[in-house]
Amino acid sequence: MQLTQDLELFPEYTVTQLLFKDVKNATELRKMAVNGEIKGALINPSMVVDAFQILVAANKAVHLHEIGKMKTRSLYSEIIFNLSPTNNISEAFKRFGVSDSDSAVHIVLVHNKEENLNVDDIISKVDGQQIPVDQVSDLMDAAKIKKLYKVAPQEEKCGSLLDAVVCRMATKDVA
Amino acid sequence: MAQSNSLKASVPAYLKEAQLIKQGAEARVYRATFLGRPVVIKERFTKLYRHPEVDEKLTRRRTTQEVRSILRCRRAGINAPVVYFVDYTTHCIFLEDIVQSVSVRDHIASGQTPQHLQALVEKIGEVLAQMHDEDVIHGDLTTSNMLLIPGAEHQHIHLVMIDFGLSYISALPEDKGVDLYVLEKAFLSTHPKTETLFERLLKSYSASSKKSPAVIKKLDEVRLRGRKRSMVG
Numbered sequence: 039m040q041l042t043q044d045l046e047l048f049p050e051y052t053v054t055q056l057l058f059k060d061v062k063n064a065t066e067l068r069k070m071a072v073n074g075e076i077k078g079a080l081i082n083p084s085m086v087v088d089a090f091q092i093l094v095a096a097n098k099a100v101h102l103h104e105i106g107k108m109k110t111r112s113l114y115s116e117i118i119f120n121l122s123p124t125n126n127i128s129e130a131f132k133r134f135g136v137s138d139s140d141s142a143v144h145i146v147l148v149h150n151k152e153e154n155l156n157v158d159d160i161i162s163k164v165d166g167q168q169i170p171v172d173q174v175s176d177l178m179d180a181a182k183i184k185k186l187y188k189v190a191p192q193e194e195k196c197g198s199l200l201d202a203v204v205c206r207m208a209t210k211d212v213a
Numbered sequence: 214m215a216q217s218n219s220l221k222a223s224v225p226a227y228l229k230e231a232q233l234i235k236q237g238a239e240a241r242v243y244r245a246t247f248l249g250r251p252v253v254i255k256e257r258f259t260k261l262y263r264h265p266e267v268d269e270k271l272t273r274r275r276t277t278q279e280v281r282s283i284l285r286c287r288r289a290g291i292n293a294p295v296v297y298f299v300d301y302t303t304h305c306i307f308l309e310d311i312v313q314s315v316s317v318r319d320h321i322a323s324g325q326t327p328q329h330l331q332a333l334v335e336k337i338g339e340v341l342a343q344m345h346d347e348d349v350i351h352g353d354l355t356t357s358n359m360l361l362i363p364g365a366e367h368q369h370i371h372l373v374m375i376d377f378g379l380s381y382i383s384a385l386p387e388d389k390g391v392d393l394y395v396l397e398k399a400f401l402s403t404h405p406k407t408e409t410l411f412e413r414l415l416k417s418y419s420a421s422s423k424k425s426p427a428v429i430k431k432l433d434e435v436r437l438r439g440r441k442r443s444m445v446g
Contacts, residue, residue: 193288
């Protein structure tokens with residue numbers, strides 16, 4: 039169901055992703071993320087092409103956190119910011135974060151490998167149905183993503199939409 | 214500071230476990246796994262023979278130019294490896310590993326039919342034309358910097374350009390002509406008796422590029438005088 043991946047560059051860190059649909063309490067969940075009850079990033083799944091996209095954002099966030107060069111205030115907001123193709127932080131939160139009217143939520147947790155992560159606790163807070171993370175591509179809005187990331191049809195000749203998105207995320211600072 | 218020590222340890226420690234596949238004058242190339250995927254890591258190591266400030270600036274510039282050129286190529290539909298992560302502190306670029314690929318150099322050297330070679334160089338000409346039309350100058354065009362992905366359909370030749378370390382953006386026909394000249398010298402010296410084949414490459418380039426006449430003219434000029442030799446007395 040959930041997806042866990044170690045960060046090879048930062049062996050103490052592990053990323054766990056959870057995906058939910060038919061969510062009825064998005065507003066509450068947002069509040070919980072803000073006040074720290076849920077220690078994770080809440081992302082709008084319609085903007086996620088694949089779990090790998092999240093991992094790339096998380097890896098970059100942890101890297102910048104370790105060298106003290108994050109652009110936002112917390113690791114979780116940094117993950118959301120890294121997903122965005124632009125350098126406008128509030129725009130990133132608006133587009134990639136979860137809004138009150140959303141019915142699907144993608145939760146990203148960054149934690150210590152050893153830490154006994156109480157995933158069930160988080161699942162119980164979500165009023166919705168948990169689905170396997172690899173189904174996130176079913177929830178994506180490809181047209182919206184292509185528009186936001188400005189992916190032209192010609193670029194799809196040399197790779198997938200995921201390739202286009204990840205490349206832009208990785209090169210945002212110098213493009 | 215414990216934190217900076219642990220950071221300095223992370224990428225180098227990771228690279229120690231990785232498989233070194235090439236050591237050049239400019240960079241080391243490794244193969245490893247990153248976020249569960251096979252990757253190639255290009256590490257531009259510190260050059261002790263350079264002045265430290267100059268080294269840092271130059272290395273950083275080369276890294277960013279490489280990354281920018283790759284993105285620019287991909288946006289135009291030219292195949293280049295996807296960039297997954299760039300570490301500007303250690304000047305490492307994490308790229309997708311194009312598994313099961315062979316360099317065009319090795320491919321030609323291993324012996325191919327004339328028809329296949331013709332189709333191959335025509336494809337190369339097409340791709341270079343596309344690249345130059347995007348005003349991307351590769352800077353180090355050799356057959357070792359082109360990868361071939363063995364395709365299912367024999368007609369479809371899948372070429373991937375790599376090593377954009379010396380690349381830059383320029384609309385000048387002179388720069389594009391020099392880019393082709395570098396390839397010509399490298400091609401003819403690496404693969405004996407391929408003059409006609411290279412002519413075919415240039416023909417394909419001319420046919421595919423909208424701005425080719427000026428470029429070919431410059432190429433002829435550069436051939437006559439050699440590179441970096443401005444005839445200004």
